[in-house]
Amino acid sequence: MDKIEKRIIISSLALMGLFVFSLLYARNKYKSDVPECLPYDKAYSEPKVTKLDDKTYQVFSVAQMWQFQPAEIYIPVGSEVDFYLTSKDVVHGFNIAGKNVNMMAVYGAINKTTVKFDEPGVYDIICHEYCGIGHQNMRAQVIVNYPSAK
Numbered sequence: 001m002d003k004i005e006k007r008i009i010i011s012s013l014a015l016m017g018l019f020v021f022s023l024l025y026a027r028n029k030y031k032s033d034v035p036e037c038l039p040y041d042k043a044y045s046e047p048k049v050t051k052l053d054d055k056t057y058q059v060f061s062v063a064q065m066w067q068f069q070p071a072e073i074y075i076p077v078g079s080e081v082d083f084y085l086t087s088k089d090v091v092h093g094f095n096i097a098g099k100n101v102n103m104m105a106v107y108g109a110i111n112k113t114t115v116k117f118d119e120p121g122v123y124d125i126i127c128h129e130y131c132g133i134g135h136q137n138m139r140a141q142v143i144v145n146y147p148s149a150k
């Protein structure tokens with residue numbers, strides 16, 4: 001093997017190691033969560049919000065030309081939300097403004113991520129993957145209210 005080939009292989013391995021280290025470091029230091037891909041199941045293609053307990057919710061979000069369903073998601077402050085995302089047609093993007101969420105909605109696939117909403121406010125969900133003529137109108141909202149009085 002040529003000396004230069006060896007150096008290129010060693011450099012490539014070192015870069016791959018650095019890449020994996022960076023991913024793990026970011027995951028631990030910034031608590032960033034890498035989206036999961038789940039096996040397709042029809043149960044995920046019905047848009048809904050499910051309350052598991054006072055601070056835990058599941059959102060089954062379905063993207064289609066040119067809307068997200070559900071379009072408005074109401075949750076209390078401090079909630080942890082599992083987003084399950086799929087598409088009814090083409091590939092759409094799923095970005096929650098102000099949160100570290102950047103997913104693709106793909107027909108026949110389910111992507112999942114978990115987001116914690118500690119601050120009250122209105123978080124826009126926007127499609128950031130060009131999906132056709134109505135793409136710019138494709139949005140939804142997560143409305144994080146103060147906790148309701150008991």
Ligand SMILES: [Cu+2]
Nearest residue numbers: 127129131135
């Ligand atoms: Cu779009």
